[in-house]
Amino acid sequence: MTEPGPGTGQAHAAAEEAARAAPELSQAELDRLSQAELDRPSQADQDRLVSPLAGADERVIEGALRPKRLSDFIGQGRVREQLSLVLTGALRRGKPPDHVLLSGPPGLGKTTIAMIIAAELGAPLRITSGPAIERSGDLAAVLSTLGEGEVVFIDEIHRVARPAEEMLYLAMEDFRVDVIVGKGPGATAIPLEIAPFTLVAATTRAGLLPAPLRDRFGFTAHLDFYEAAELEIIVRRSAALLGVALRDDGAEEIAGRSRGTPRIANRLLRRVRDFAEVRCDGVVTREVAARWSAGSAAGRSGCPPSRSRWGRRRRRWRWWPSRSWSGRA
Ligand SMILES: Nc1ncnc2c1ncn2[C@@H]1O[C@H](COP(=O)(O)OP(=O)(O)OP(=O)(O)O)[C@@H](O)[C@H]1O
Numbered sequence: 051m052t053e054p055g056p057g058t059g060q061a062h063a064a065a066e067e068a069a070r071a072a073p074e075l076s077q078a079e080l081d082r083l084s085q086a087e088l089d090r091p092s093q094a095d096q097d098r099l100v101s102p103l104a105g106a107d108e109r110v111i112e113g114a115l116r117p118k119r120l121s122d123f124i125g126q127g128r129v130r131e132q133l134s135l136v137l138t139g140a141l142r143r144g145k146p147p148d149h150v151l152l153s154g155p156p157g158l159g160k161t162t163i164a165m166i167i168a169a170e171l172g173a174p175l176r177i178t179s180g181p182a183i184e185r186s187g188d189l190a191a192v193l194s195t196l197g198e199g200e201v202v203f204i205d206e207i208h209r210v211a212r213p214a215e216e217m218l219y220l221a222m223e224d225f226r227v228d229v230i231v232g233k234g235p236g237a238t239a240i241p242l243e244i245a246p247f248t249l250v251a252a253t254t255r256a257g258l259l260p261a262p263l264r265d266r267f268g269f270t271a272h273l274d275f276y277e278a279a280e281l282e283i284i285v286r287r288s289a290a291l292l293g294v295a296l297r298d299d300g301a302e303e304i305a306g307r308s309r310g311t312p313r314i315a316n317r318l319l320r321r322v323r324d325f326a327e328v329r330c331d332g333v334v335t336r337e338v339a340a341r342w343s344a345g346s347a348a349g350r351s352g353c354p355p356s357r358s359r360w361g362r363r364r365r366r367w368r369w370w371p372s373r374s375w376s377g378r379a
């Protein structure tokens with residue numbers, strides 16, 4: 051155990067003196083103060099709220115909110131249209147479509163589109179990711195067990211290990227993999243036929259992909275940040291799925307602050323919904339969203355107008371992402 055330093059006793063005495071000098075707070079005020087502290091989001095919470103990355107707990111709820119078919123997918127008009135042509139053509143020919151590369155910032159719908167592609171083709175979907183493919187054997191294990199027409203989704207493809215990447219070239223082009231048996235000069239490559247499949251790959255770092263890999267995708271789509279009007283539709287759709295009472299002005303408010311990203315829009319909706327249910331009458335409106343953004347503005351008693359001393363204090367904690375931040379680089 052460390053001994054208290056020489057200054058510790060003095061500091062303690064000063065703190066006690068300050069505490070004695072502080073005005074007496076009534077129990078009600080103390081309650082409200084501690085509640086305000088509770089409601090006030092920590093810095094980490096604030097950062098997480100506007101982070102486009104998904105937390106582990108968030109993935110489950112995201113699954114429930116994902117559009118399942120292309121017709122439910124909102125925004126990204128050009129990508130949707132072109133993808134629809136690619137998929138319809140493939141279905142007519144009765145052959146798997148070209149391999150698809152989806153790039154763009156996190157939270158814009160790459161995984162969602164991968165799932166939609168499999169659903170539209172009526173094909174099973176195998177999901178893996180770049181970091182999970184450390185050796186070429188990991189990839190061979192996935193590819194060699196594919197059935198005809200299956201869709202393989204590789205998330206974060208820019209993180210696939212180099213030897214596996216080379217195996218992927220052959221697989222994408224010739225539906226064949228070379229399995230290496232043995233080591234050193236005696237090693238031999240045994241060619242293995244694989245069933246025709248469609249690779250859907252996603253990346254947030256398209257620039258890191260080597261050109262030979264990029265060139266093997268027949269269809270490349272870059273997802274862009276969403277317009278506020280599109281996010282508004284997404285928020286209304288999510289509210290309907292979650293059973294949230296959402297007014298138009300509430301949807302507009304949340305959409306305007308979502309940094310062009312559906313993931314953030316859905317997250318804000320859930321947080322404001324919680325606030326509306328606990329502190330207000332359960333309806334998400336512009337006013338409720340604004341009060342929540344002020345970090346505890348409503349206090350314990352529901353949603354009274356915050357003109358009190360405590361209301362003024364709470365307004366200092368405004369941290370709601372600014373509307374002026376458009377989300378575009
Ligand atoms: N166009 C859209 N319409 C409705 N909801 C969408 C749309 N795009 C994305 N979402 C929602 O946003 C959330 C995040 O989408 P998704 O997981 O597909 O993003 P991502 O681009 O794969 O992100 P990451 O790069 O982090 O993997 C999902 O819950 C999904 O429901």
Ligand SMILES: [Mg+2]
Nearest residue numbers: 160161205252
């Ligand atoms: Mg994803």
